[in-house]
Amino acid sequence: MLHKRSWAHMTRRVTGAGAVVEAAEDMRGGDTAWLDAAYSDTTLVTRIGTAHADLTAPGTVVPYGRWPTSSSTLPSLVVTMYRHAALADTSRLLVTTGTGYGTALACHRLGDAQVTSIDIDPYLVQTATDRLNDIGLRPHTTVCDITGELPADFDRIVSAVAVSTVPASWLTALRPGGRLVTAIAGTCLLVVADKTEDGGASGYVTPDKASFMATRAGDDYHPTLPVTDVWEKADGDGETITTSPYPLLYVPDSWDVQSNLHLKAPGIDHRIHQHDDGTVTLRMAHPDGSWARATAPSRHDAPTAVHQGGPRRLWELLEKIRDRLNTWGELPIHHARVTVAPDGRTTLSRGRWSATL
Incomplete structure (x- = not known):
């Protein structure tokens, strides 16, 4: 088995967006934590934004919205x-x-x-x-x-x-x-x-x-998230207001659905918020100004209200994918052929x- 010791001291544990980046144990200190991390079957994030683990002091707070830019793949x-x-x-x-x-x-x-x-x-x-x-x-x-x-x-x-x-x-x-x-x-x-x-x-x-x-x-990703006014519009009344037949789905939790949606409309950003009363609100926004907001009360039999605005109806795109998944039991991305032109x-x-x- 190849030795990962040479890379272990550059690893960091990411605890979430805007969270603290913690240094792994220095391998000279005799602690075996670095060895356990190096031999674990997991991805070790080593750079967030422009901050590399080698060059960042323990306890440094990564600003919200910065994304990992390098890692050691599992x-x-x-x-x-x-x-x-x-x-x-x-x-x-x-x-x-x-x-x-x-x-x-x-x-x-x-x-x-x-x-x-x-x-x-x-x-x-x-x-x-x-x-x-x-x-x-x-x-x-x-x-x-x-x-x-x-x-x-x-x-x-x-x-x-x-x-x-x-x-x-x-x-x-x-x-x-x-x-x-x-x-x-x-x-x-x-x-x-x-x-x-x-x-x-x-x-x-x-x-x-x-x-x-x-x-x-x-050196880092250019900001690609929808501008602030798109998110502000996503909190208002929609140009289209409907009721969804499906329970809420936070798209990033379903890789297959997200993959299909990305192929249809790349660049959608997703946010989720759970209110104190148990109500959950999902928001979707795209740089072209399209947005959607869906809210479901804590009661399971209550309808899901959907507001949409902008040039495209993002929630309708999502529901077409879910319709296909429910009808066929899988999405067409599975076992798809790939053709690359010159x-x-x-x-x-x-x-x-x-x-x-």
Whole structure:
């Protein structure tokens, strides 16, 4: 088993948005907490916004609205992705860096000469390189935007960051017959696709689920949440007022529903509030100005009142997805085919259903 000690002291535990980021035990202090964390099958967040665990004092409060920007992915998921990649002994592999743990696993499987590890953050690349070197591993490492031009050509690309659509540069860098494995941003979908003769790729949505941080172009994510006045409108009377036949569903709690909704209308933000009397209110808002608010009293037999406004009816989009789920017992994203055009345009399809990213 590969030793994760080189990365353990950079881990932090995130207790929620705006919460305190707590330092892991210093491994020189003799406490074994770092070892337990390093060998646990869980994701260890190592950077929130621009604050990296190595460079942030214990007790630092992360401002509300800042999101994780780097982590050490849970080991079982890394191995699952490598299995989907169908690594051969001769495969030249491109992976994303993060803490470098996934890179270390790839080096163990293929040999470090066949592994290239990239990240957009210079500090992450340098730190991972140093720690990999400390344990005798010397893969190719470089600072690079994974959505742009890649540093070489590869037989396999395995991305532990999520993309909104497959970058055309991946298809250029993939050798004939090469394979890519990645997650789709905003969804739980993990896709596998093999390069085709026309320069595109063809594959499928795997049965496994994965949620990764999305790619970013700079040091942090640009604010993408709906502007304040959209949320203010979501507290007022709707242009459309209806009664929902369904019990309330907080969309982020249902990955399948959220995945389908994101494919239909990417960029929706969700909020939930439970009132003192037991009433629950859900709000949805989109940067285009669309919003929805649904309120259900604590009585289970009471109707759910829905207010909607803006250019689109977000709650109606959600209910169409729930209608399909109730009718067919599953959503079409499961077992969907994936077709990637040479320009990177990515389409998911199953039967008469399709969605282009």
